[in-house]
Amino acid sequence: MNTVAAPEERRAVKVALLGCGTVGGEVARLLSEQAGELAARAGVPVELAGIAVRRPDKHPELPPELLTADAEKLVTSDEVDVVVELVGGIEPVRGWLLAALKAGKSVVTANKALLAEHSADLFEAADAAGADLYFEAAVAGAIPLLRPLRESLAGDRITRVMGIVNGTTNYILSAMDSTGAGYAETLDEASRLGYAEADPTADVDGYDAASKAAILASLAFHTRVTASDVHREGIADVTAADLGAARMLGRTVKLLAICERVTDDDGVESVSARVHPVMIPRSHQLAGVGGAFNAVYVEADAAGELMFYGQGAGGAPTASAVLGDLVAVARNLVAGGRGPRESAHAALPVRPMGQTPTRYHVSLSVADRAGVLAQVAQAFAGHGVSIAAVRQSDVGDRASLVVVTHQAPDAALQSTVDEIAKLDVVHEVVSVMRVEGEDQ
Ligand SMILES: NC(=O)c1ccc[n+]([C@@H]2O[C@H](COP(=O)([O-])OP(=O)(O)OC[C@H]3O[C@@H](n4cnc5c(N)ncnc54)[C@H](O)[C@@H]3O)[C@@H](O)[C@H]2O)c1
Ligand SMILES: N[C@@H](CCO)C(=O)O
Numbered sequence: 001m002n003t004v005a006a007p008e009e010r011r012a013v014k015v016a017l018l019g020c021g022t023v024g025g026e027v028a029r030l031l032s033e034q035a036g037e038l039a040a041r042a043g044v045p046v047e048l049a050g051i052a053v054r055r056p057d058k059h060p061e062l063p064p065e066l067l068t069a070d071a072e073k074l075v076t077s078d079e080v081d082v083v084v085e086l087v088g089g090i091e092p093v094r095g096w097l098l099a100a101l102k103a104g105k106s107v108v109t110a111n112k113a114l115l116a117e118h119s120a121d122l123f124e125a126a127d128a129a130g131a132d133l134y135f136e137a138a139v140a141g142a143i144p145l146l147r148p149l150r151e152s153l154a155g156d157r158i159t160r161v162m163g164i165v166n167g168t169t170n171y172i173l174s175a176m177d178s179t180g181a182g183y184a185e186t187l188d189e190a191s192r193l194g195y196a197e198a199d200p201t202a203d204v205d206g207y208d209a210a211s212k213a214a215i216l217a218s219l220a221f222h223t224r225v226t227a228s229d230v231h232r233e234g235i236a237d238v239t240a241a242d243l244g245a246a247r248m249l250g251r252t253v254k255l256l257a258i259c260e261r262v263t264d265d266d267g268v269e270s271v272s273a274r275v276h277p278v279m280i281p282r283s284h285q286l287a288g289v290g291g292a293f294n295a296v297y298v299e300a301d302a303a304g305e306l307m308f309y310g311q312g313a314g315g316a317p318t319a320s321a322v323l324g325d326l327v328a329v330a331r332n333l334v335a336g337g338r339g340p341r342e343s344a345h346a347a348l349p350v351r352p353m354g355q356t357p358t359r360y361h362v363s364l365s366v367a368d369r370a371g372v373l374a375q376v377a378q379a380f381a382g383h384g385v386s387i388a389a390v391r392q393s394d395v396g397d398r399a400s401l402v403v404v405t406h407q408a409p410d411a412a413l414q415s416t417v418d419e420i421a422k423l424d425v426v427h428e429v430v431s432v433m434r435v436e437g438e439d440q
């Protein structure tokens with residue numbers, strides 16, 4: 001348990017840094033370059049006790065006496081007060097962090113994959129030992145977002161969190177939209193710039209954003225949501241035709257994480273968490289978020305609408321969030337307090353995607369003859385889906401038909417699209433995508 005130390009008894013807060021790659025390297029640099037200022041802000045010097053990397057011989061830039069390949073031993077060393085984990089992945093990191101917490105060390109991590117599956121165990125271990133668990137860098141990089149959710153908005157009732165939380169896919173979609181650049185070359189560039197995960201399929205297939213959505217939903221709604229509770233679709237299937245269809249409607253495509261508190265007709269509350277590509281109007285504030293930037297809207301009963309924007313990936317921006325957490329832990333050690341614990345009292349069920357209300361855009365290539373529109377409209381009506389707008393234009397002997405719906409349960413919309421694809425009069429389903437935001 002943390003205790004208050006008299007100023008003369010305070011020794012430096014000693015940090016074990018696990019991982020010294022894109023983010024860890026920047027944390028090590030800033031800890032050294034800003035040592036004086038960090039000590040002044042924390043009220044105590046913050047110093048490295050050791051750095052664990054996979055291959056110490058590959059790091060001539062780091063002090064050799066600090067380097068080790070044995071993270072397991074480092075995390076429970078008597079000399080260490082705080083473990084900063086920037087390795088990533090679930091095992092063996094989970095075991096290291098549980099051992100560290102059990103030994104009373106506080107933990108700062110950027111590891112969303114681990115938190116989205118095991119935060120309950122980690123919080124429990126932190127509570128048992130009276131240690132801290134901070135993870136601002138795990139969602140939306142440099143942007144202060146988790147601290148506002150955990151602390152500033154703890155007195156409000158959040159109803160929705162929606163935004164762009166993966167820098168790599170936003171970088172790719174922005175380039176595909178603005179320059180028509182190809183998917184593969186843009187992904188290579190995102191990896192080179194240090195935005196992508198070690199295995200970039202975690203980014204493009206939506207796993208990274210789904211982990212972040214689970215963390216956001218858990219914090220915003222005071223419940224437990226894991227990555228497997230989040231409906232996940234990535235951007236691998238987003239085509240030039242989708243972007244073209246969006247452009248025709250004055251829209252663009254973004255990969256969004258959407259977490260909502262939903263109340264059914266009987267007043268029963270649940271949460272819905274999903275990640276998928278979405279068409280949004282170009283006038284929407286999220287449409288202007290380019291490159292590896294992230295932006296997240298939070299809607300709360302009393303606060304109204306808030307927006308958080310900034311660099312969501314990259315070494316230095318992510319290190320900024322890590323260092324902020326490290327200063328918070330050091331201050332707690334000095335003052336003898338603790339940061340916020342897990343808040344999961346609401347224990348809300350997770351609503352399946354099929355029952356979640358969404359809106360669809362469907363772009364079809366159809367035969368240009370009488371009665372086609374009626375057949376398509378009938379398919380929507382048969383599934384109880386109400387149409388908001390229809391646009392038809394002739395393309396040679398075919399017609400292009402674009403339908404935008406009102407909200408309906410996602411399963412009803414999926415069934416409608418499946419039925420339409422089988423109609424003889426439909427030559428091709430050119431693009432199907434969910435939509436958010438009002439049309440102009
Ligand atoms: N790169 C970003 O923009 C970014 C942003 C936010 C969060 N994150 C998260 O930060 C973490 C680190 O990401 P990164 O981009 O810096 O990764 P990275 O691949 O650049 O670095 C990983 C580091 O971990 C070390 N490592 C791997 N296995 C190890 C082992 N068994 N023992 C000791 N050290 C080991 C490697 O030597 C390397 O130094 C991940 O959880 C990632 O999801 C990254
Ligand atoms: N790979 C992640 C890093 C930031 O969490 C991204 O592209 O957003």
Ligand code: NA
Nearest residue numbers: 136139141143
């Ligand atoms: Na953040």
